[in-house]
Amino acid sequence: MTMSEIDTPALVLDLTTLEQNLDSMAAHARAFGIGLRPHAKAHKSAWIATQQISRGAIGICCQKVSEAAAFVAEGFDSILISNEVVGHQKIRRMAALALSADLTFCVDDDRGLEACNDLASGSGVRLQVLIDLQGGWYRPGVASTERVVELAKQVDSFDHLQLRGLQAYNAAAQHITDFDLRTRSTVEFCERVIEAVAALNELGLDSSVVSGGGTGTYDIDPLHGPYTEIQPGSYAFMDGGYLENTDEDGKPRQDFESSLFVLTTVMSRPSSDLAIVDCGTKGISIGPGMPRVFLMSGETSEFEFVRASDEHGSIDLKGCDLSIGDRLLLVPDNVDPTVNLYDGYLGMRSGRVTETFPVTARGQVR
């Protein structure tokens, strides 16, 4: 199948670019001697996660228990649920998964630890725990070293919970576009990470895992913090949001290229300056930014995606032209919720579909 034979909207993946992105991040982790645990919440795909593992990733991250369940079912055996797990249904399910996979989750509160321990005990497993250090005001996590230590002690006191260390994901820094400001935020956060790890060590509490780092800071965190593993996800696809970030020279970053596109068709030309495409918010995630519009050649365009309703996207032609039936490639501003809208990927090489594979954990939000 060629690009022109694909019904739209569709999630198309340039496999050559994907592989370059995966290779680059794997090489970076090797060069820094740091573990790479890519976040599967971005791609939700067993096929892509397998590519990451085959390049040396030590496991994957998931954000939800149901997401982890989808990957355990596909045979993945080392999963960090990089999130708090609240509610008996979720904890019971996680404990059951821990029978067949090496499973770690995050904690930022002592309420619920006892119930968690009891459910783990009931399943005959020991659940591994990272204390979650808050990296942004709107995020879960604990703010102070004192609270990290208190929680770590409490976790350590339960037979069926095993303290492993710290999650320290500086969410607030990921989308600071300016490299120097992003670095400053990272350095400040890393000082908190260093302090927390030192406090755990002083008490003989396990800090052998320190996990963090996203696509915005994967190259800065390991320089300044005691990270043992990084957990970037979006780098595989490079969305519009991360393309806003600049490098050390103040230029657009070049480390990864966009590999994921939503293929769309012009379905109406209601006025001389406007084209309507067949992809709205049910086909691509809008926000914080609008999708970027690429030509079918893969080149960027002047076209501006200005508005989306549920099933329509409005494109300001900026003096250029498009005909009904013309096709465009949209780069989502945020890949994660976009991928979650689709059942499968169309993997392309040289303009032809060579692989199709499912969005394994599509809709697994529990």
Add this chain to the structure above:
Amino acid sequence: MTMSEIDTPALVLDLTTLEQNLDSMAAHARAFGIGLRPHAKAHKSAWIATQQISRGAIGICCQKVSEAAAFVAEGFDSILISNEVVGHQKIRRMAALALSADLTFCVDDDRGLEACNDLASGSGVRLQVLIDLQGGWYRPGVASTERVVELAKQVDSFDHLQLRGLQAYNAAAQHITDFDLRTRSTVEFCERVIEAVAALNELGLDSSVVSGGGTGTYDIDPLHGPYTEIQPGSYAFMDGGYLENTDEDGKPRQDFESSLFVLTTVMSRPSSDLAIVDCGTKGISIGPGMPRVFLMSGETSEFEFVRASDEHGSIDLKGCDLSIGDRLLLVPDNVDPTVNLYDGYLGMRSGRVTETFPVTARGQVR
């Protein structure tokens, strides 16, 4: 199963309120002597569409061919695709569906009519066509009566296309909150509809179907325009967006009540004024407005949903309190893309799940 046993986030539907909403709209259509063709793009559910048909709806609307296919597979036999259909894959599929259902679609351009006719001919069907009158600058559709007539003549000249009339959906008016301004927009638009219908009649061109009207204007359109059917969708659920609209007295409208909620759990309390719930943009659509936060009692709350990331929602407590594990009901600002995130509904009566049914056309965006 009771509400407290449901894993979250989950799409819960108050069946009693849903039925009241469905009854109200059915009664309105009967009172006006107008056909009700509810839009299935809102609920994407064969179960709910069946409830609508059983209350007298003359058929359903779909927005996409793949969505229509999902409903034809469930036995629905009168479907208006209230949208332009562009691309051979879609037209071929639509022509195949027309073998087993009464299918109408919209046209706003003559390019493609010949290919459409050929594909319909190949399937041995006659596809019914409405000319789409534009109701908002960012929408498909034609702006002038002259163009309506030109297109109608062209459609009429093809053996396998059957002109049926006009689609006249005034999208621009639906979310004008003030009743008088909404009415003014409707009246202005209806003047264009009246003019276009008169022009078709004058030439003996079929205008026996005039379809339009959404949840924002279902009660105004039939007063001012020559509508034969209305196509509201959101009324079944009443989302936050439509609750902003006022009635004739300038008060919040009371015609329909919210029946659809995303059930969510507080999973972190990182600071005194903030709660994090386990539902972000993968569990509820954000935009244009934020979700409204209801208590489990069904009452409104002071809590303000202020931010969503992919898997987290941030709630400003506004001086009130919430504990980890507490549950809340979120009313989406826009139901359509929210429903599309879920595989199924949990239908509730008196706090218990009494029906579960699938989001039949989930992800059918082609």
